[in-house]
Amino acid sequence: MSNKVVSAIELPALARGASGAEHGNVVGERLDLVGHVKVKMSVTLGATEIPLSKLFSLRNGDVLTLDREVDAPVDVRLHDKLIARGHIVAVGDKFGVRISEITAD
Amino acid sequence: MNAEARGRVVPYIVLADTRRAAAADYVAARVVRWRSDWAGEAKSPVHVEVLDGPEAARDSRLSDAACFSATGLERTPLVVVVPRRCLPQVAGVLGDAADSGLYDRHHGMAEQLELEAVTALAREFRTADALEVSLERLSDPSPGVIRELVAQRYVIALVTLGEARCPFALLLSPEWLSAAIPARGSSAPAEALERRKTAVGEETVAVEAILGTAEVSVSDLAGLCTGDVIVLDQKLGEAGALSIRGGDSIVAATPGKVDAMRAVQIRGTGK
Numbered sequence: 553m554s555n556k557v558v559s560a561i562e563l564p565a566l567a568r569g570a571s572g573a574e575h576g577n578v579v580g581e582r583l584d585l586v587g588h589v590k591v592k593m594s595v596t597l598g599a600t601e602i603p604l605s606k607l608f609s610l611r612n613g614d615v616l617t618l619d620r621e622v623d624a625p626v627d628v629r630l631h632d633k634l635i636a637r638g639h640i641v642a643v644g645d646k647f648g649v650r651i652s653e654i655t656a657d
Numbered sequence: 658m659n660a661e662a663r664g665r666v667v668p669y670i671v672l673a674d675t676r677r678a679a680a681a682d683y684v685a686a687r688v689v690r691w692r693s694d695w696a697g698e699a700k701s702p703v704h705v706e707v708l709d710g711p712e713a714a715r716d717s718r719l720s721d722a723a724c725f726s727a728t729g730l731e732r733t734p735l736v737v738v739v740p741r742r743c744l745p746q747v748a749g750v751l752g753d754a755a756d757s758g759l760y761d762r763h764h765g766m767a768e769q770l771e772l773e774a775v776t777a778l779a780r781e782f783r784t785a786d787a788l789e790v791s792l793e794r795l796s797d798p799s800p801g802v803i804r805e806l807v808a809q810r811y812v813i814a815l816v817t818l819g820e821a822r823c824p825f826a827l828l829l830s831p832e833w834l835s836a837a838i839p840a841r842g843s844s845a846p847a848e849a850l851e852r853r854k855t856a857v858g859e860e861t862v863a864v865e866a867i868l869g870t871a872e873v874s875v876s877d878l879a880g881l882c883t884g885d886v887i888v889l890d891q892k893l894g895e896a897g898a899l900s901i902r903g904g905d906s907i908v909a910a911t912p913g914k915v916d917a918m919r920a921v922q923i924r925g926t927g928k
Binding site (some may be wrong): 556561583586587588589590591592593594595596599600601602603604605607608610611612613614615616617618619620621622624628630632635637638639640641642643645646647648649650652653654 | 854858859861862863864865867868869870871872873874875876878879881882883884885886887888889890891892893897899901905907908910911913914915917918919920921922923924925
């Protein structure tokens with residue numbers, strides 16, 4: 553058993569922005585720090601508006617027509633923000649999207 | 658909630674309080690069904706106004722000394738008040754106008770309303786234990802009785818039927834409200850929604866069809882260019898998802914087309 557003394561500790565109260573340090577970002581937008589972080593994009597075929605009564609009564613086999621023409625590009629979204637558009641392709645046995653337009657700044 | 662009917666009438670108006678609004682929603686829906694059950698096609702507007710507070714008992718529409726009222730047993734917390742002068746009109750709207758013995762059937766009329774309501778409550782809210790379908794008539798159906806019930810925090814739903822604006826009132830006890838309408842944040846939002854489905858059914862919601870998703874690194878995202886191909890996690894032939902815009906996926910959906918437009922076909926289970 554260790555002889556080290558164990559005692560209670562109280563963290564210091566911190567006041568926002570009161571350290572006297574230089575103002576400005578200390579990290580900045582350094583993508584190299586977060587480059588490995590994964591983000592999830594979703595690809596949207598289109599949308600439509602339906603009454604809740606219809607939503608509640610949807611059944612297998614029901615068809616909903618969307619607001620996009622067949623040849624229109626699909627939307628690529630990140631957290632609901634449109635970042636790109638593209639066209640659907642097959643990549644092996646999976647769906648893919650070939651980017652045709654970058655929309656986000 | 659203030660539901661505006663298609664066309665010319667506002668079928669019911671409720672005050673802002675959530676629980677009372679839900680009560681009035683319920684009563685309005687119930688009355689529409691009664692009319693439908695009794696008289697075939699519903700022809701006339703229904704107006705439900707929820708009265709509360711000390712002034713409610715003095716409301717002139719409830720102060721008819723000749724009013725008829727009845728209430729249930731201790732655990733049947735519902736009262737129907739039909740001003741005697743309005744019974745023919747009420748009965749007319751509800752479909753009893755052809756009955757020549759109408760004026761002799763006041764008690765039966767109110768009792769029928771009561772039984773309908775209490776039975777419906779027990780069935781609809783699955784609270785049969787708390788809402789026994791048994792009746793006991795008030796011996797003194799006077800405005801004083803109404804004042805006493807209001808003092809006991811009953812909520813009065815004043816229902817006006819038909820172009821003739823013939824009213825009757827349902828008095829909903831605190832016990833009924835707590836049995837029938839869960840408090841905000843309580844455990845049964847899905848059941849509450851089920852009960853209000855009729856009221857919200859005409860509201861529209863935006864849904865979007867998701868083909869699939871892909872995970873990419875921030876560095877890949879930063880370098881994304883036209884011509885790049887993103888591989889999705891969705892296999893060819895597999896269903897995507899239908900989701901509420903900005904919300905969760907609600908059901909699987911297979912992409913396709915209808916004429917020149919994209920479309921999806923619902924494929925059962927939620928994702």
